Amino acid sequence: MTTRIDTRFAELKKQGRAAFVTYVMAGDPDLTTSLDIVKALPKAGADVIELGIPFTDPMADGPSIQAAGLRALKAGMTLRKTLELVRDFRKADSVTPLVLMGYYNPIYIYGVDKFLADAKTSGVDGLIIVDLPPEEDEELCLPALKAGLNFIRLATPTTDDKRLPAVLANTSGFVYYVSIAGITGAAAADANAVGDAVARIKRHTSLPICVGFGIRTPEAARAIAEKADGSVVGTALVDALKNSLDAEGRATAKTVNAVAELTAALARGVKGAKQAAG
């Protein structure tokens, strides 16, 4: 099975550069604007899109992404509408890999089998589910792999060499290395420490390794792209979106461009990186 994720990383490897992975929250600040933003991301230079599934209780997220999820929920976003958004995006883009990222409960309540079938037909390529460690693989990871979706696991600074094989066992697509012990949008990652960690993980897997948490600027995105196979930026994009909203938290004429412009600047940073590690 080859997914859009596998194809994209193979292309990038040929080009000798790292991936730029963007995260935005589905339905933030409303469904229509959110779809326009997602459509604008590949044109602005995003190689992979992570789309957040809004959840009331995002335990691993900092204030920015918490607020983004609440804005989306307030505007009526649901998991069903998130899948519709992906379907609409796919009408005009059949190549950019799209990964849903979120927490397990909305999927569990939607129904795992129905969700996987609907996600696949909508054009979702992979899943990152924060609160499903390998100990709970039977819940969603194994059924997702069977359904032809990548299950992208988070590895963290606390994942030691003894534990890595278990974390990597059913991981596919890429590995998401969380560069800091912490929540999204927190302290910046140190590129050298990230380099060491990426090298350590590479001893255990041939999958591409993307690094996220704490990357906010084109310079930081470039520094990480020199050490890994991809840089992930989320909170900075969500903040750019938020800063474009009106006083009532509604989209303005500037909203889509605000996200697209920062995406373009970050993408230039990543593309300016010297040959990625590995």
Next chain:
Amino acid sequence: MTIAKPNSYRSGPDERGHFGIFGGRFVAETLMPLILDLEKAYTAAKADPSFQGEMNGYLKNYVGRPSPLYFAERLTEHLGGAKIYLKREELNHTGSHKVNNVLGQIMLARRMGKKRIIAETGAGQHGVATATLCARFGLECVVYMGAVDVERQQPNVIRMEMLGATVVPVQSGTRTLKDAMNEALRDWVTNVHNTFYCIGTVAGPHPYPTLVRDFQSIIGNETKTQMQEVEGRLPDSLVACIGGGSNAMGLFHPFLDDPSVEIFGVEAAGHGLTQLHAASIAGGRPGVLHGNRTYLLMDADGQIQDAHSISAGLDYPGIGPEHSWLHEVGRVNYLSATDDEALAAFQLLSKLEGIIPALEPAHAIAKVMELAPKRPKDHLMVVNLSGRGDKDVPQVGDILRGKK
């Protein structure tokens, strides 16, 4: 759906932390190694007689155990049915059952070399117990408390600060217990290297529901012995309130395999089950939150709903996973009491027995008022008086004066 009756109701969880379909370890990867470490440390501590020995010393001389099993004579006369005993957990040092569990976890944290303790709290009783033991053992203490709860439980906030703890008011979400738990988890993820998360109830990822239950089981074990001493037999029924459910689990667990003992858990029905409430079993369904699968209040999309209870300690949209399992296998009957019923019970117990209960166990008393009159006079009913009402006096005073 029929669920097979197990040979024992006390053998759970399995090695992966499951009680039937409930429980588990639904946490971020950053926390997973810590949870595995904790499980290892707890298993080792349980096998070490010096751990239990040291704990017994503190339970006796610092906490003041055993807590009395008190015959509530006037309440019994007033209700005219079952003979009602109160398990006086409100007489423990710090004023509630919470200290039983905190002592155990702090001793584990010390064994694991952790110097910084974090906790979530609703009514503030768990926060106060944690702040107290951190003061006793010289540990740094940070307590997360929903901003709404900080307002309505001021006496406990002041106590925690006097004990040297930092109280962090949580402004996210509904600003109550569930958000305090989210924020504590975020702190833990950030400070994994030196921090021990002292969870206050029988919920969270495995092994927390088990270890909290084990530390609280002293309530039921003492009750068994004390009832044997006074009445020469087992009680006929047990009643306890349930937010996350730690005082209830502590009382119930030692009796689960005694089939003659009827067991009642009382959830908070808030304004009523058709309106805003906190009764996860009565009004929820299985979902995944805060590290475990359990009954939760949520909407059709799996978004967690706001709970409501007059009692901050019960104001939580979930319940411990073992309770969810005991509900599904039918061993425990889960009832609910409204805010108004709890207020009435709060006043009744204060006036009849000279004991001001916390609003949390007032919910249990409210159901005793319904159950006891229907039982014969030789029926022995034990209700867990899990906390004292000092913290609630300002809030209840305002409500009662407002009503007059």
